[in-house]
Amino acid sequence: xxxxxxxxxxxxxxxxxxxxxxxxxxxxLHQRAEHGIAEVETDEGxxxxxxxxxxxxxxxxxxxxxxxxxQDVLQVNLARGGSALVGSxxxxxxxxxxxxxxxxxxxxLGGKLRDWIPVTQCTGYKTPEHTAEDAQWGWERGFRVYKxxxxxxxxxxxxxxxxxxxxxxxxxxxxxxxxVRPDIRWRLEEVWVVQELVRRLEGHAIDCLESPIAKGAxxxxxxxxxxxxxxxxxxxxxxxxxxxDLIRRFQAEALDCAIAGG
Numbered sequence: 001x002x003x004x005x006x007x008x009x010x011x012x013x014x015x016x017x018x019x020x021x022x023x024x025x026x027x028x029l030h031q032r033a034e035h036g037i038a039e040v041e042t043d044e045g046x047x048x049x050x051x052x053x054x055x056x057x058x059x060x061x062x063x064x065x066x067x068x069x070x071q072d073v074l075q076v077n078l079a080r081g082g083s084a085l086v087g088s089x090x091x092x093x094x095x096x097x098x099x100x101x102x103x104x105x106x107x108x109l110g111g112k113l114r115d116w117i118p119v120t121q122c123t124g125y126k127t128p129e130h131t132a133e134d135a136q137w138g139w140e141r142g143f144r145v146y147k148x149x150x151x152x153x154x155x156x157x158x159x160x161x162x163x164x165x166x167x168x169x170x171x172x173x174x175x176x177x178x179x180v181r182p183d184i185r186w187r188l189e190e191v192w193v194v195q196e197l198v199r200r201l202e203g204h205a206i207d208c209l210e211s212p213i214a215k216g217a218x219x220x221x222x223x224x225x226x227x228x229x230x231x232x233x234x235x236x237x238x239x240x241x242x243x244x245d246l247i248r249r250f251q252a253e254a255l256d257c258a259i260a261g262g
Contacts (some may be wrong), residue, residue: 001043001070001072001096002043002070003069003073004042004063004069005041006041006069008037008038008040008052011035011037015031018134023162025091031124034054034142036053037051038050038052038088039102042096047090048092049095050091050095051088053087054097056246060084063084064088068089073096073097074097078090089146100159108230120146120147121135121147125149125150130147131148134146134174135174135178138177139175145180145207146171146180147180147181148181148182150163150184151188157193157196158220160187160188164197168180168204168221169204177208180204180207181237184210185211186212186215188212188216189213189217195232197233198233208237208256210257213228222248223250225255226254236254239260240258246260
């Protein structure tokens with residue numbers, strides 16, 4: 001069953017007002033960019049879908065599609081990689097295999113881990129007032145954790161702590177039971193700053209602290225991440241770049257939560 005045709009759709013879904021950032025902070029370029037959706041059809045008439053990441057050059061997309069054409073989706077060995085846009089290719093191959101075999105993708109990946117997946121509401125930079133309004137909107141639609149990007153132009157530790165605390169407090173004045181996940185994007189930098197943030201957040205429902213200190217703290221050995229985990233009670237999460245990175249951090253006792261794929 002070979003790939004016979006590929007059609008690319010470029011999409012840009014209209015935003016809900018202030019869904020990411022409000023007028024005080026403005027929408028970043030990556031939230032205004034188009035995404036690609038590839039519709040991939042086999043010679044037997046099955047159609048699979050996959051995402052093409054934003055900002056991918058058109059020349060790269062065309063090269064990838066050329067390499068996909070003619071490949072047998074039931075025979076290609078995904079473990080070997082080698083395809084251009086390997087993540088997008090793997091996604092559509094699994095979609096088509098599942099359709100051909102009549103099974104959900106989780107059966108192709110070793111089995112089902114859970115029946116449902118909790119999803120956080122995720123947003124960008126807002127004033128505390130608009131943060132609370134956005135959290136209320138999400139709560140009314142079923143979201144039970146609010147993840148928010150934190151620290152934009154704040155120049156010193158006190159301003160950065162204050163920005164996070166003000167937004168958490170604004171949410172919990174209207175939704176005290178909604179856990180918040182501050183995505184700090186490594187900008188508190190040092191352990192003592194995070195300790196002070198945690199002290200001020202005492203009594204608030206916090207899901208975890210995402211990416212609180214600099215990735216390269218202590219020369220990238222993760223010793224500062226381990227020290228942070230041992231001196232605060234809130235869970236610590238961060239992005240991992242692959243299996244090796246995840247194993248190194250696990251061995252270093254550097255994380256409670258790992259964010260894969262980004």
